[in-house]
Amino acid sequence: MVHFGLPSNRDEDLYQQALYVVLKGIAGQGGRNPGPEDLQTKDTFRNYIRGVINSIVEGWARTHHRNGHCSLDVIQDIVAAPEAAQIEYHELLALLFARLRQRAPARLLPTIEAWEQSPDGRIPCVTSRKHVCAVRRLARQIAQELGVVPETQRPLAASLMDQALNQTAGEAAAAGAPAANSYASSCR
Amino acid sequence: MQAAPTELGPFFAHVKHQSHPSPKLLDLGIQMRWGAPRHSARLFRNLRDHAPYAFGFEDVVIHEEDAIEDFDYQPSCVRRTAVGTFYPLSAFIAALYERRKANRNIFTALAELDRLLPAERPVTTRDIVNFCQSLGEAKPLPPERQADPPTDLLARDLETRGFRITRRIAQKGGVVLDIGWLPKPGARVFFTGILELRPTGSGIAGQWMPPGPCGVNRLLRREFEQLCKGPGACLSPAGRRHCLADVEPLPRDGNKAKHIDVWPVIHH
Numbered sequence: 001m002v003h004f005g006l007p008s009n010r011d012e013d014l015y016q017q018a019l020y021v022v023l024k025g026i027a028g029q030g031g032r033n034p035g036p037e038d039l040q041t042k043d044t045f046r047n048y049i050r051g052v053i054n055s056i057v058e059g060w061a062r063t064h065h066r067n068g069h070c071s072l073d074v075i076q077d078i079v080a081a082p083e084a085a086q087i088e089y090h091e092l093l094a095l096l097f098a099r100l101r102q103r104a105p106a107r108l109l110p111t112i113e114a115w116e117q118s119p120d121g122r123i124p125c126v127t128s129r130k131h132v133c134a135v136r137r138l139a140r141q142i143a144q145e146l147g148v149v150p151e152t153q154r155p156l157a158a159s160l161m162d163q164a165l166n167q168t169a170g171e172a173a174a175a176g177a178p179a180a181n182s183y184a185s186s187c188r
Numbered sequence: 189m190q191a192a193p194t195e196l197g198p199f200f201a202h203v204k205h206q207s208h209p210s211p212k213l214l215d216l217g218i219q220m221r222w223g224a225p226r227h228s229a230r231l232f233r234n235l236r237d238h239a240p241y242a243f244g245f246e247d248v249v250i251h252e253e254d255a256i257e258d259f260d261y262q263p264s265c266v267r268r269t270a271v272g273t274f275y276p277l278s279a280f281i282a283a284l285y286e287r288r289k290a291n292r293n294i295f296t297a298l299a300e301l302d303r304l305l306p307a308e309r310p311v312t313t314r315d316i317v318n319f320c321q322s323l324g325e326a327k328p329l330p331p332e333r334q335a336d337p338p339t340d341l342l343a344r345d346l347e348t349r350g351f352r353i354t355r356r357i358a359q360k361g362g363v364v365l366d367i368g369w370l371p372k373p374g375a376r377v378f379f380t381g382i383l384e385l386r387p388t389g390s391g392i393a394g395q396w397m398p399p400g401p402c403g404v405n406r407l408l409r410r411e412f413e414q415l416c417k418g419p420g421a422c423l424s425p426a427g428r429r430h431c432l433a434d435v436e437p438l439p440r441d442g443n444k445a446k447h448i449d450v451w452p453v454i455h456h
Contacts, residue, residue, distance in 0.1 A: 005400030
């Protein structure tokens with residue numbers, strides 16, 4: 001493990017995982033299934049377990065990259081914004097929630113209603129987390145149609161936020177107020 | 189006059205528990221907030237298939253909808269469920285700092301998180317024996333008290349900051365040290381990195397073992413590097429005696445690995 005730069009204090013965890021996958025394999029529930037040649041002697045089994053351990057360590061060391069995704073943060077921020085700040089987005093919000101209600105099955109309606117009232121703009125878990133995910137998926141689809149959250153994901157969502165920031169900064173500057181981050185601070 | 193920069197977090201706080209998203213994932217009742225405007229994410233505990241009773245910082249995950257940045261992660265720490273994929277928190281926090289979406293002192297942030305998270309419960313040798321004797325059906329054993337790592341082995345600045353050597357493995361011609369950081373005695377140890385040291389004719393050279401996990405350990409490693417000027421300067425006199433006393437330097441031809449006596453400059 002140290003050769004992969006992994007913490008060396010997880011060796012017991014590693015052995016237990018190796019035993020678990022072998023037991024799972026023997027029970028026919030996936031995992032690793034030793035062949036007859038691996039079970040001939042103690043040494044062959046030890047060698048087999050060594051292979052399993054190496055494979056798990058390699059798995060632990062493997063890394064993947066995740067691309068940033070389409071976020072509903074922009075909508076969440078608008079929902080959470082104080083009423084005065086919401087006026088600008090009133091139509092957009094009304095359209096979004098109207099379409100949501102129109103398209104959502106009845107079981108999602110309590111979640112949508114709770115989202116509209118949510119103080120922090122996040123979709124609360126009223127009935128089940130599956131419903132939260134379903135509302136989120138549907139909201140994203142509608143938001144994409146409305147051009148709030150583009151299909152190319154972050155860049156446009158970010159530009160919308162920048163636009164809102166610049167606009168508010170401009171208004172603030174005109175009113176003689178400090179411009180820095182005023183949209184952000186009005187959101188929370 | 190320049191205004192003080194806004195603290196972007198991450199901040200952690202207890203929130204009301206929600207239903208568990210899947211039998212393999214438990215809601216921890218903790219929320220992380222960061223950025224401006226504020227984003228937030230709920231923290232969940234990913235139960236290990238082979239040891240559901242075990243718990244470590246690497247088991248804390250967040251939902252894919254909350255993981256809005258690009259980041260590298262270890263697929264072994266990911267949990268896929270019917271309600272979406274959950275990614276390791278550690279990798280996400282590291283990405284937030286690297287992308288300047290978070291700027292709070294990493295030590296303060298991790299200390300706060302450590303206070304809120306359930307106690308660490310590693311898999312021990314007793315657990316493995318228990319597991320083998322029952323062919324995986326045994327009830328979990330009560331947790332054992334984990335001893336704090338020894339002190340006074342690292343340079344004074346590193347020790348004061350909370351860095352410790354958690355393990356030492358002697359190798360031919362050198363030693364491998366497992367470096368960790370703990371917010372206070374008795375707290376969990378946050379893995380920092382594996383440091384390989386080799387005595388040379390002119391002192392001590394060393395390197396971090398790459399690649400290591402993707403996560404806060406990379407941030408801690410950077411802090412570690414800022415507190416001492418090179419691998420050779422990270423041990424205290426007692427640490428040198430403890431770690432390198434029985435290590436025979438390799439003859440020059442035998443040591444082909446690239447070892448340095450100053451930290452490499454990493455550009456982000």
